[in-house]
Amino acid sequence: MVSTNEQSTSKNSWEPRIVAFFCNWCTYTAADLAGVSRLRYSPNARIIRVMCSGRIDPQFVLDAFSKGADGVLIGGCHPGDCHYIEGNYKALRRVQLLKRMLKDMGIEEKRFRLEWISASEGERVKTVINEMTEQVRELGPLGMPERFADWDKELDILEKEINRKGETVDA
Amino acid sequence: MHGNGHKEDIRIGFYVCHCGHNIAGSLDVKSVAEYVKTLPGVAVSRDYKYMCSDPGQELVQKDIRQNKLNRIVVASCSPLLHEHTFRIAVEKGGLNPFYFQMVNIRENVSWVHTDKKAATEKAKDLARAAVQRVFSHKPLEPKHVKINPDVLVVGGGISGIHAALTLANAGKKVYLVEKSPTIGGHMAMFDKTFPTLDCAACILTPKMSQVKNHSNITLWSYSEVTKVDGYVGNYKITVKRKPRYINEELCVGCMDCIEKCVYKEGKTPDEFNAGLSKRKPIYIPFPQATPQVVLIDREACIEFKSGHCKKTCVEACDRNAIDFKQQEETKEIEAGTIILATGFKTFDADKVPYYGYGKYQNVYTSLEVERLVNASGPTSGEVILRNGKTPKMIGIIHCVGSRDKRTNRWCSRTCCMYSLKLAHLLKEHTDAEVYNFYIDMRTPGKAYEEFYDKLLEENVHFIRGRVAEVTDCAVRPEEEGKLIIRAEDTMIGIVRRVPVDMVVLAVGMEPKEDAQDVRRMFNISCSTEGFFLERHPKLAPVDTFTDGIYIAGACQGPKDIPDSVAQAGAAAAQALSLIDRGEIELEPNTAFVVQEECSGCRTCLTICPYNAISRDEEKQKAFINEALCKGCGTCVAACPSGAIKQNLFEDEMIYSEINGLLKLTSTECC
Numbered sequence: 001m002v003s004t005n006e007q008s009t010s011k012n013s014w015e016p017r018i019v020a021f022f023c024n025w026c027t028y029t030a031a032d033l034a035g036v037s038r039l040r041y042s043p044n045a046r047i048i049r050v051m052c053s054g055r056i057d058p059q060f061v062l063d064a065f066s067k068g069a070d071g072v073l074i075g076g077c078h079p080g081d082c083h084y085i086e087g088n089y090k091a092l093r094r095v096q097l098l099k100r101m102l103k104d105m106g107i108e109e110k111r112f113r114l115e116w117i118s119a120s121e122g123e124r125v126k127t128v129i130n131e132m133t134e135q136v137r138e139l140g141p142l143g144m145p146e147r148f149a150d151w152d153k154e155l156d157i158l159e160k161e162i163n164r165k166g167e168t169v170d171a
Numbered sequence: 172m173h174g175n176g177h178k179e180d181i182r183i184g185f186y187v188c189h190c191g192h193n194i195a196g197s198l199d200v201k202s203v204a205e206y207v208k209t210l211p212g213v214a215v216s217r218d219y220k221y222m223c224s225d226p227g228q229e230l231v232q233k234d235i236r237q238n239k240l241n242r243i244v245v246a247s248c249s250p251l252l253h254e255h256t257f258r259i260a261v262e263k264g265g266l267n268p269f270y271f272q273m274v275n276i277r278e279n280v281s282w283v284h285t286d287k288k289a290a291t292e293k294a295k296d297l298a299r300a301a302v303q304r305v306f307s308h309k310p311l312e313p314k315h316v317k318i319n320p321d322v323l324v325v326g327g328g329i330s331g332i333h334a335a336l337t338l339a340n341a342g343k344k345v346y347l348v349e350k351s352p353t354i355g356g357h358m359a360m361f362d363k364t365f366p367t368l369d370c371a372a373c374i375l376t377p378k379m380s381q382v383k384n385h386s387n388i389t390l391w392s393y394s395e396v397t398k399v400d401g402y403v404g405n406y407k408i409t410v411k412r413k414p415r416y417i418n419e420e421l422c423v424g425c426m427d428c429i430e431k432c433v434y435k436e437g438k439t440p441d442e443f444n445a446g447l448s449k450r451k452p453i454y455i456p457f458p459q460a461t462p463q464v465v466l467i468d469r470e471a472c473i474e475f476k477s478g479h480c481k482k483t484c485v486e487a488c489d490r491n492a493i494d495f496k497q498q499e500e501t502k503e504i505e506a507g508t509i510i511l512a513t514g515f516k517t518f519d520a521d522k523v524p525y526y527g528y529g530k531y532q533n534v535y536t537s538l539e540v541e542r543l544v545n546a547s548g549p550t551s552g553e554v555i556l557r558n559g560k561t562p563k564m565i566g567i568i569h570c571v572g573s574r575d576k577r578t579n580r581w582c583s584r585t586c587c588m589y590s591l592k593l594a595h596l597l598k599e600h601t602d603a604e605v606y607n608f609y610i611d612m613r614t615p616g617k618a619y620e621e622f623y624d625k626l627l628e629e630n631v632h633f634i635r636g637r638v639a640e641v642t643d644c645a646v647r648p649e650e651e652g653k654l655i656i657r658a659e660d661t662m663i664g665i666v667r668r669v670p671v672d673m674v675v676l677a678v679g680m681e682p683k684e685d686a687q688d689v690r691r692m693f694n695i696s697c698s699t700e701g702f703f704l705e706r707h708p709k710l711a712p713v714d715t716f717t718d719g720i721y722i723a724g725a726c727q728g729p730k731d732i733p734d735s736v737a738q739a740g741a742a743a744a745q746a747l748s749l750i751d752r753g754e755i756e757l758e759p760n761t762a763f764v765v766q767e768e769c770s771g772c773r774t775c776l777t778i779c780p781y782n783a784i785s786r787d788e789e790k791q792k793a794f795i796n797e798a799l800c801k802g803c804g805t806c807v808a809a810c811p812s813g814a815i816k817q818n819l820f821e822d823e824m825i826y827s828e829i830n831g832l833l834k835l836t837s838t839e840c841c
């Protein structure tokens with residue numbers, strides 16, 4: 001009983017952590033617009049500004065997940081609207097590959113999202129962040145760092161065992 | 172691993188801004204400052220009422236000197252608003268301006284979150300990310316580019332005309348490109364202007380001819396911009412000049428050819444008269460059209476359709492100006508700055524079928540009425556309806572395609588005033604009873620309210636309420652043969668049925684059909700409604716997010732003539748201030764190749780949209796031409812060897828932001 005209680009309290013206090021990469025020209029501007037329009041949305045996303053969605057290295061996404069993000073959001077200009085002509089198409093290609101990879105890693109689809117949000121779509125920033133926060137909340141914590149720690153521990157144990165066996169054989 | 176080596180030397184100054192209550196009202200600024208004080212590298216951490224104010228900036232400068240700070244982080248509004256301000260402040264304090272990072276805790280936090288605790292938490296995360304980021308900042312020099320003093324103005328309505336003249340009078344060379352065969356825009360179609368009631372043509376046409384005769388202006392009408400390359404100060408523009416089938420140099424606008432055309436009567440709806448009259452295949456849009464050059468409408472001309480025309484027009488032209496073989500021409504021009512004044516379109520009344528436009532012949536749009544009351548219009552200024560009669564009762568319906576969830580939500584700002592003007596003119600021309608159906612009367616302008624008072628004295632009737640429908644379904648004898656306007660009179664709370672002979676729809680102002688294509692071509696943004704988006708709604712109303720491109724007039728949003736002219740002047744002044752500076756600083760956010768790391772794989776070559784990357788075949792390495800690089804960073808993300816770096820957005824900086832956001836210190840990562 002007690003342990004369930006504990007679990008539920010820790011679950012209650014847990015808040016999804018979303019790292020968002022927004023391109024300077026469209027989505028970041030849209031987020032500013034959401035601010036100027038005083039739209040209210042959930043405080044779970046933290047925005048990193050890049051000049052173009054084309055700058056987003058898949059490694060950034062993997063890094064964010066492995067450091068404890070529960071969700072990663074990429075925001076760029078609509079197709080055809082990229083300030084640098086076609087950076088967003090490059091982003092799209094990378095995202096498609098990345099999605100397959102994340103799936104193999106056991107990271108649920110809903111934790112990673114690419115959205116085209118133009119400078120005028122402040123509303124959309126609000127909707128997407130709210131939606132994603134709720135979806136990630138439903139999925140619960142991703143806990144990659146903990147998983148890594150567990151794997152490290154397992155590896156450690158394995159390694160030790162191998163070493164010990166080696167020693168015994170040697171002896 | 173990031174920035175470890177020199178960590179001891181880093182002394183960060185952190186400042187969190189209250190922004191009055193804007194930030195301090197929604198999150199605990201003191202606790203943010205206290206928290207940041209505990210972070211590695213932070214030497215000073217303060218909160219202050221207005222960081223962007225002079226004392227705020229001086230505070231930073233004093234701290235840099237007294238506390239030997241070498242990195243500055245300010246948590247306040249959006250970097251799109253004040254990054255530049257603070258960079259200058261930092262530079263004045265004696266630091267390289269790029270040893271600075273801004274944290275957006277207003278637009279991204281205090282203005283959008285209501286939970287104070289969560290907002291404070293988020294602000295701390297963002298602050299930590301920035302504090303960790305500045306460790307890897309490097310001193311940079313901004314790029315300088317020269318500004319070509321020539322200006323391109325797109326659109327020859329009153330805004331474009333005014334902007335072009337202002338610039339040309341200041342001695343700048345201006346290219347004015349207009350899509351239609353003449354400049355003048357909507358204003359040329361208007362009869363009188365409110366509230367002064369001076370004749371639109373009388374005040375506009377002198378300006379039009381000034382444009383034509385100005386030695387600094389190259390006027391290309393019937394032309395369109397098809398391509399825009401380059402960047403601020405150095406735009407390369409391709410203009411398509413559509414064939415008029417008339418040699419512009421030779422034509423003197425005598426119009427003999429029009430007279431002699433084999434068509435004795437026009438068959439094509441006349442655009443200038445809003446379709447109320449017909450024109451011939453060879454025509455001039457209106458007598459004062461500028462340039463004074465006729466043109467041939469290919470779709471309507473027999474010679475183009477069958478090749479068997481007698482070509483009486485050719486015979487009539489003693490200057491041999493007619494040229495059926497004329498081809499489209501492509502021109503390349505260079506300009507340092509661009510002003511977009513592409514205007515608006517009126518709301519399409521077909522979209523509100525309940526007002527009967529197109530169904531009942533005596534329902535008119537306001538633009539049609541402008542032509543109808545105009546002395547040079549299709550009826551020479553006599554108000555004769557499509558059924559040949561003169562109206563005795565007229566109803567003007569306000570807000571058609573404005574302030575309406577079903578069509579457009581915005582107020583078109585001009586319709587109340589022009590409806591009053593039309594009420595006055597119609598009454599003057601016909602002595603009819605005129606009814607205005609309005610929702611609210613909006614007259615916010617110099618001498619506008621007084622004009623409304625005057626109309627009240629002229630016995631024009633005002634009924635407050637949105638019109639439900641216009642119908643010809645008579646239920647009372649006095650309604651027979653009339654159009655009945657059905658509306659709730661909200662002043663007395665009853666539904667009124669007003670039988671009239673003529674209905675005028677005060678159609679609103681909308682973005683032009685091709686606004687989206689235009690904004691793509693010029694790399695600017697549109698607001699939700701589709702009008703061009705200004706850089707800041709209050710403080711940068713004619714700037715766009717693309718440097719060197721300005722907007723003026725109704726392409727930015729509905730506005731009347733005085734406002735359009737004011738904005739055009741402002742846009743011209745902005746362009747001039749850039750031109751006279753001679754050069755502009757660009758963000759030094761370009762990419763560069765770390766030669767030792769480059770494997771020469773060529774991945775980046777194809778990915779660069781600007782062809783800024785080439786490969787040195789001898790060394791087998793890639794090189795980035797800094798002048799061509801625009802700093803998108805796409806190649807950086809694509810390089811499999813991690814050999815390309817982007818200034819201001821290096822991998823290390825972004826990884827330290829990720830770490831910071833996720834509550835890890837720099838050392839905990841990787």
Ligand code: FES
Binds near residue numbers: 024076
């Ligand atoms: S600039 Fe927005 S996606 Fe390229």
